[in-house]
Amino acid sequence: MIRTVTFKRSFHFGGSEEEAVVLRRCEASSTIDLSFPFQEDTPNIELGIAQAMDLRNALNDLIGEVLALPAPVTELFPSTRVSVADQSEFSALFDRFPSDSEGDKQARKALTLASGVLGLPLGAYMR
Template identity: 45%
Template structure:
């Protein structure tokens, strides 16, 4: 198994450099190579030394929380995107000036909720 880690570099005007990590199955060791640094020899580590390096990196970096998957932007519905846009545009037809307009806007928002459609903005 071979993995590559790229990183930004300040050396010699190079934008990115790489570290290549290779697991040697025969002797259960790990080789770490810096392919773009000719003057740096490969580093050979036993499996236990590599695990020690991993734990050291975990301690330095700290626990990394896994991100939650993003919420679905457009939930599944049987209403076309065009019809969803038309329904949303109805809100613009009724300003908030009168009680009748506010009631119409409230009814449109309730219909959008029943249909599981996203209604943008905040409305009281």
């Protein structure tokens, strides 16, 4: 089993770079391998189960116990009486009124009201 945690590493002189920590547990092994794959000069770290539990407990002590968060909704178009093709076409209508002119604002407001009546989700790109 492999788990990956990504994070941004900031530099003192400005900017940041995306980094990752990879955790691996082999079925036949009683250890957890901890790796920083983009840090070429950092060796892999092998933790016994007790050490891995100590790491978890230390994180819980620092940030408070965090239970598993609910998985984000990955369904782009939730179930509705409107077909996926029609939802896509409806979403495209927002692109026809891109400016901040009064007419475009009113059109987007009308589309927003219509989406509420139809029970369609509004993404950030449609507002």
